[in-house]
Amino acid sequence: MLEISDLTARVAGKEILNGINLTVKAGEVHAIMGPNGSGKSTLAQVLAGREDYEVTRGSVTFEGHDLLAMRPEERARAGLFLGFQYPVEIPGVNNVYLLKAALNAKRKAAGEPEVDAYEFLALIREKMKFMQMSETFLTRGVNEGFSGGEKKRNEVLQMLVLEPKLAILDETDSGLDIDALKVVSKGVNSLRDPARAVVLVTHYQRLLDYVIPDQVHVLSGGRIVKSGDKSLAQELERRGYDWVMGAQVA
Amino acid sequence: MSAALRSFETQWRARTPDALQPIREQAMQRFLKLGLPSLRDETWRYTDLRSLAALSYGEAGCAAGGATTGDAALSLVDFKQHAATLTMINGCPLLDADLPVVNCIEINSIKDIYNRDPSQLRQFFEAASDADQRRWVLLNTALFIDGLYLKITGAVATPLVILHVSTGVAAQAAHPRVIIDASPGASATIIEHHVSQGDIAPLNNSNTHIALGRDAQLEHYRVYATGAGATHLDSLDIHQAQDSQCRQFTIALGGGLVRSSLEARLNQRGASLDSYSLLVGHQERHVDCVNIVTHAAPHTRSRQTARAIASDVSRVIFNSKVIVNAGANGSDSKQSCRGLLLSPSAEIDTRPQLEIHADEVKCAHGATTGRLDPDMLFYLLSRGLDRETAQSLLVFAFLADVLTGMSVSSARAAIENALINQLPDAQILRKFR
Numbered sequence: 001m002l003e004i005s006d007l008t009a010r011v012a013g014k015e016i017l018n019g020i021n022l023t024v025k026a027g028e029v030h031a032i033m034g035p036n037g038s039g040k041s042t043l044a045q046v047l048a049g050r051e052d053y054e055v056t057r058g059s060v061t062f063e064g065h066d067l068l069a070m071r072p073e074e075r076a077r078a079g080l081f082l083g084f085q086y087p088v089e090i091p092g093v094n095n096v097y098l099l100k101a102a103l104n105a106k107r108k109a110a111g112e113p114e115v116d117a118y119e120f121l122a123l124i125r126e127k128m129k130f131m132q133m134s135e136t137f138l139t140r141g142v143n144e145g146f147s148g149g150e151k152k153r154n155e156v157l158q159m160l161v162l163e164p165k166l167a168i169l170d171e172t173d174s175g176l177d178i179d180a181l182k183v184v185s186k187g188v189n190s191l192r193d194p195a196r197a198v199v200l201v202t203h204y205q206r207l208l209d210y211v212i213p214d215q216v217h218v219l220s221g222g223r224i225v226k227s228g229d230k231s232l233a234q235e236l237e238r239r240g241y242d243w244v245m246g247a248q249v250a
Numbered sequence: 251m252s253a254a255l256r257s258f259e260t261q262w263r264a265r266t267p268d269a270l271q272p273i274r275e276q277a278m279q280r281f282l283k284l285g286l287p288s289l290r291d292e293t294w295r296y297t298d299l300r301s302l303a304a305l306s307y308g309e310a311g312c313a314a315g316g317a318t319t320g321d322a323a324l325s326l327v328d329f330k331q332h333a334a335t336l337t338m339i340n341g342c343p344l345l346d347a348d349l350p351v352v353n354c355i356e357i358n359s360i361k362d363i364y365n366r367d368p369s370q371l372r373q374f375f376e377a378a379s380d381a382d383q384r385r386w387v388l389l390n391t392a393l394f395i396d397g398l399y400l401k402i403t404g405a406v407a408t409p410l411v412i413l414h415v416s417t418g419v420a421a422q423a424a425h426p427r428v429i430i431d432a433s434p435g436a437s438a439t440i441i442e443h444h445v446s447q448g449d450i451a452p453l454n455n456s457n458t459h460i461a462l463g464r465d466a467q468l469e470h471y472r473v474y475a476t477g478a479g480a481t482h483l484d485s486l487d488i489h490q491a492q493d494s495q496c497r498q499f500t501i502a503l504g505g506g507l508v509r510s511s512l513e514a515r516l517n518q519r520g521a522s523l524d525s526y527s528l529l530v531g532h533q534e535r536h537v538d539c540v541n542i543v544t545h546a547a548p549h550t551r552s553r554q555t556a557r558a559i560a561s562d563v564s565r566v567i568f569n570s571k572v573i574v575n576a577g578a579n580g581s582d583s584k585q586s587c588r589g590l591l592l593s594p595s596a597e598i599d600t601r602p603q604l605e606i607h608a609d610e611v612k613c614a615h616g617a618t619t620g621r622l623d624p625d626m627l628f629y630l631l632s633r634g635l636d637r638e639t640a641q642s643l644l645v646f647a648f649l650a651d652v653l654t655g656m657s658v659s660s661a662r663a664a665i666e667n668a669l670i671n672q673l674p675d676a677q678i679l680r681k682f683r
Contacts, residue, residue, distance in 0.1 A: 048632050052624070076634035084632075088625045092647025098633060101643075105634035141647070142629075158633065 001026045001166055001197045002047075002067075007058035008222075009046050016042040018222035019058065024166070027194040031208055031233060032201045034219035035241040040201045041085055043219070044170040048082035049075050062166065076102070077109035079165030083155040083172045085201075090142040095154070098142050099124060099161055106162060127160045130190070132183050148175040156187035167191060168199045173207035185210030205237040218244045255285060257306035258423075262392060268361075269368040273375050278392035280378040284385060291382035296567040296599060297509055297538040302453065302481060310422035310452035312342030312395060331660050332441075333408040336398060339415045340452060341426030343398045354404030355438065360397040360427060371399065374429045374459045376487065383511050383540055386483045390425040390457045397427030402436040402466070409439040409469075409658050414456065415447065416476055422452035427459075430470070434463035434491075441471040441661055444484070444504075449477035459487045462494035464518075469497045469657060475504035475668065478533065485511045490550075493520035499656060500527045502537045502566075503668050511540040516550035516581075527556040528652045528665075531564025531596055532672040541570040545581035545611075556587040557652050558619075559645065560596035561673070571603040572613060579610045589619030590648050592673075645673055 002024040009017040016039045024030050034040050046053045047060065049072030060067040062080060070078065090098075104114045115123075128137065131153050143151050152172050159167050169188065173181055188198060188211050200211060208216070208230060216232040217224045218241075226232065226244050236244065251259075262278050286303050287294040334350035336343060336357065345359050364371050378388060398412065414426055430440060442458065454476070462468055476482055482505045488496055502508050514523050529537045543552045558566040572583045589598035602615035622644050630640035646653075649669070656662040 048628075050628055071637075072628065072631040073634050073636055073640075076632055082632050084629065088623075088629045090626050090629065090644070090647055092650030093630075093643050097643075098630070098635075101635050101639065102633035105636065109634070141650075162633075 001063060002199075003061045005059050007043075007046070007060060008056045009042060010054045010056055011042060011052070015056075016222055017046065020219075020223060022217065022224065024197045024199060026165075026197055028214045029192065029198045029200065029211060031213040031216045032199060032219055033203065033205075033216060033233065033236060035245075036203070038219045039222040040203075040219050041170055044082055044085075044168050044199075044201050047075075047168055048072060048080065073105070077106050081159050081162055081164035081167045083152075083159060083167065083169035085170040085174070087143050087151040087155055089144050089146070091144045093142045095140055095142050096124065096138050099158060102158065103161060123161065127157055130160070131157050131187055133157060149177065149180040152176060152184055153180065156184050159191065160187055163191070165195065166197050166199070168201065170201045171203060172200070173202055173204065181207065182210060205233045208233045220245055252286060252303040253306045254303045255282065257308070258389060258393070261307070261309055265393075269364045270375075273372070274392045276378045277388040280380065281385065281388040281392060284380060284388075287382045287385045291385075293383040293511070293540045293569065296565075297507070297536065302507075305421050307421055307423040307453060309393075309395075310340040310416075310418045310424035312339060331408060331658075333406060333410050335411040335413055337413045337415060338398060338426055338428075339417060340424035341394060341414075341456070342396050352406065352410060354402060354406050354436065355410060356401040356403065358399045358401070360399045360429065361395075363399050371429070374431070374461065383513070383542065384485070386455050387457050387485050390427060390455050390485075393423075394425040394427040397429065399429045400431065400440070402430070402432040402438045402468075404433075404436055406436075406438040409441050409661070412440065412442045414442060414444040414454075416444065416451040416454050416480060417447040418452040420450055420452065420479070420481075424452045424454055426454065426456040428457070430458065430460045430468070432460075432462045432466035432468055432494075435465045436463065437467040439469040439658060441473065441658070443471075443473045444476055444482060446476035446480045449479040451476055451480040454480065454482045454484070456482070456484045457487070458485075460489065460496065462488070462490045462496060462521075464492045464494065466491070466494045468495075469499075471499045471501065471656075471658075471661060472510075473501045473503065473665065474508050474510070477504065478506050478535070480505045481507045483509045486513070488512070488514040488523065490514070490516050490518070490521035490523065492518035495522045497524045497655070497657075498526065499652070500525070500529075500539065501665055502527075502529045502539070503665070503672065505537075506535060508535070508537045509540075510538070512542070514541075514543045514552070516543070516545050516547060516552065518547045519549045521547065522551040523553070524655070525552070525554045526652045526655050527554070527558075527568065528649060528669075529556065529558040529566045529568060530669060530672055531558070531560030531562075531566040531598070533562045533564060535564045537565070538567040539569070541568075543570070543572050543583065545572070545574045545578045545583065545608075548578050549580040550578065550582075552583045554583075554585045554587070555651050555655070556600070557649050558587070558589040558598050558600065559592060559648070559673070560589070560598050561592040563593070563595045565597045565599075567599045569601045569603070571605065572615070573605045574608045574611050574613065576607040578608045581608060581611045581613070583611075583613045585615035585617075586651075587617045588648070589617075590645065591619065591621055592645070642673065
């Protein structure tokens, strides 16, 4: 589904990614871990198409298409979803309106008709209930005045409505209390499907107790320095990032 | 002396004196002495009137243009949802036999009132001032032919619309005058809608004076929607008594050169003003807005919310000043001006100012101007919205603070509609509504 090869990228003139290689197959859940400043979020943003991040080398294919040649909106419509680490507040743009516009953009790209208003509302209500979100959310501006936890739930809600083929969740677990973490994990798990894939970018192992990854990668200095199965995350938790970084130096 | 000044003097000399002569005389003498404002005057530093000064102006008469009355296309408010429309042509009110009857609003011509009893209106004509922002008010006082005097005596549920129609040629000048006098406890919504017949119109030098009695409430709109060749100099004076509340909307959506000023005085404890400005620069339009709010009594409150958008080669200026007089402790004011540039050749200047002479006050101000927020834009794109839609959504979101404050839904809808036509990607924006 996703094939990243020797990906190198720069932000504000500084190399942040230094040759990433990663293959994610349909049905898989990958976790990307690493210390602060290792390039985790940059990788997520580059995959979503952030324009001020300059790709200087390498290639990324998504379902056989050249992802780097696609505009951010085209990537989204093709089934890529980024759950933001810091979802931006957009006062004046209604939450429901955004959800509907996003869903219709995707349907239009797939040659499907626009969603029926009644059907749409029913869908939103169902997903909101699943995410344990209050109905007042419907009338508010996008992320406007949301707490950190509410913003993350909102990201997962959008993901559930859009049903992406590939979801990249950038620290969706950070700042969540244990109850919210369970709800968010439930949302992510509900999307697990042989035809979909999930990339979890996370700093802590905690989320991986609830969403069990198939593979775990450790990012450091802009490259993947170690890969393994879920036990790698547990070992990291025990021994800390210094253990992998030490291994890298040796 | 400029050609314009000479021509105004000629008009002045040709007039037949009337019951307001002493007030007019004083105003005209000040005006002639001070001359037209120039770039050297503090509140005029962004607006060059030299081309205007080079013209000689005749009087724009009270021609009763048949086509202008009751024209639905010119109406800003759904006719089922408002109490009445009063039409003024070049400042002259059309007060004929069909004059609507609205409960709790007495509708009169200013001329009729002062011919009967000049003392009744004297309080609404301010003493001649040398302040540069009042220069054109002096001329209006000297030369206005007639105007509307509205006395609100009770609670009026539905909005009253004043349709100002400007018609004629650029070498003419009109001086529309409106007085809104709300009795203690009265409440109303009044919408002043300025339009022109065609792109070219006389120089329009309008003034509105609002006086709110104790506990009175007014929602007032002034909507500039004249043609692209029109010059409009508009001034608004608001005087508020104890516990009165005023919500004021200034909407600049038309005209070639628009100068809009607001001077509010919160004269007694508990008076509260919410001023909203939506200033839209489009094509070659120049919009210069000046607000001066004076807290003249303790425990008075003001809020100013201005949103400026400029596209093409337009220019929008918003200067606001809050003055807290000595002794006006407990005054509470906020100024928020934000500008959004939609073209590299457009320009927005905002300048919030504070002048505080009291001790215990709460005054906040902020001003920002920029382009669309790239983080917001990327967020919307990452959800699959196309770029034009995302940009247009953000433009509307930017204006939401002003638009959502409007309680007259049909006026808001009409204003949004007109606004959309002046933004890039009008077709896309239509789909949102």
